[in-house]
Amino acid sequence: MFTKFKTLVAISALTLAVTSVQAAETVRIGLVVKALGIGFFEAAHEGAKEAAAEMGDIEVIYTGPTTTTAEGQIETINALIAQKVDAIAVSANDGDALVPILKKAKSRGIKVISWDSGVADEGRILHLNPSSNALIGAMCVQLADDAVKATGAQSGEVAILSATPTSTNQNIWIEEMKKTLKAKYPNLTLVATVYGDDLSDKSYREAVGLMKSYPNLKAIIAPTTVGILAAAQAVEDQKMVGKIFVTGLGLPSELAGHVDLNSIKSFAIWNPIDLGYSATMLAYNLVKGNGSATSVPMGRMGTAQLDATGNAAMSDPFIYDASNVHQFADIF
Numbered sequence: 210m211f212t213k214f215k216t217l218v219a220i221s222a223l224t225l226a227v228t229s230v231q232a233a234e235t236v237r238i239g240l241v242v243k244a245l246g247i248g249f250f251e252a253a254h255e256g257a258k259e260a261a262a263e264m265g266d267i268e269v270i271y272t273g274p275t276t277t278t279a280e281g282q283i284e285t286i287n288a289l290i291a292q293k294v295d296a297i298a299v300s301a302n303d304g305d306a307l308v309p310i311l312k313k314a315k316s317r318g319i320k321v322i323s324w325d326s327g328v329a330d331e332g333r334i335l336h337l338n339p340s341s342n343a344l345i346g347a348m349c350v351q352l353a354d355d356a357v358k359a360t361g362a363q364s365g366e367v368a369i370l371s372a373t374p375t376s377t378n379q380n381i382w383i384e385e386m387k388k389t390l391k392a393k394y395p396n397l398t399l400v401a402t403v404y405g406d407d408l409s410d411k412s413y414r415e416a417v418g419l420m421k422s423y424p425n426l427k428a429i430i431a432p433t434t435v436g437i438l439a440a441a442q443a444v445e446d447q448k449m450v451g452k453i454f455v456t457g458l459g460l461p462s463e464l465a466g467h468v469d470l471n472s473i474k475s476f477a478i479w480n481p482i483d484l485g486y487s488a489t490m491l492a493y494n495l496v497k498g499n500g501s502a503t504s505v506p507m508g509r510m511g512t513a514q515l516d517a518t519g520n521a522a523m524s525d526p527f528i529y530d531a532s533n534v535h536q537f538a539d540i541f
């Protein structure tokens with residue numbers, strides 16, 4: 210009887226020990242970006258580190274290819290699968306091309322989400338959009354209208370300088386921009402959409418090409434932090450300040466100097482630190498089994514409300530200009 214009791218005590222002690230080891234186990238999250246070396250993603254990494262510090266049991270593996278290709282991301286994701294991470298949160302260079310490798314990750318029990326730039330539904334559990342896509346598109350066009358008017362004209366030609374042609378987020382925003390242009394801005398004519406692949410030098414060359422091909426161009430809309438920066442530089446180098454304004458989505462830290470030089474009047478962005486934080490929290494909570502099919506908590510950013518396709522939006526973008534850009538330049 211006594212021995213039996215002792216065994217029971219020993220078993221429960223063992224169970225307790227095992228449970229506490231499991232509870233203390235670190236959740237390893239692979240945060241996959243479009244490419245390393247992009248300021249926007251580095252800011253998101255800061256947010257991911259903040260989430261890790263807050264929870265205490267998260268290890269963030271910040272990784273991505275050196276250029277913005279799907280092939281590079283497939284290699285990166287393969288390496289994360291080999292490392293047996295618990296979750297992968299990816300901003301995709303190509304929403305379809307990543308599906309097979311992400312399905313492999315899923316079959317190994319890895320929780321997969323996309324954030325920023327989505328993967329097709331079958332490749333992930335959920336997708337976190339930074340904001341409402343319709344709102345981002347409409348905002349970019351409104352900023353372009355302001356940019357054209359800043360040249361002194363009431364109407365004119367505008368062009369889009371995007372990231373890669375397969376980039377899910379930019380492609381959705383371009384569609385939204387086209388809808389807004391058609392519905393509300395008969396004064397603006399979209400003459401071209403070109404792709405700088407989120408590479409500084411290619412984006413710069415494409416911006417110069419636009420100015421050469423369209424001598425009446427009044428605004429370049431770059432819905433990418435890499436593109437907007439390169440285009441501002443190109444407008445300044447081509448001595449087109451005042452004749453063409455650059456706008457779109459960018460980081461105050463990278464653009465404050467260009468607002469001072471007047472190649473940019475205004476631009477928009479959501480908080481990229483919050484985005485990296487939220488994506489990390491979502492991945493963590495999925496691993497922990499927190500949340501439901503329609504809502505998953507994301508720490509200090511509240512709760513992600515998922516629609517029928519598993520999409521959620523974080524928060525609204527914010528507009529920056531000479532009045533506030535320097536104030537935010539130290540943050541992101």
Ligand code: RAM
Nearest residue numbers: 249372432433434435458
């Ligand atoms: C670049 C990337 C990213 C996008 C931002 C606005 O950093 O293309 O995916 O969200 O721009």
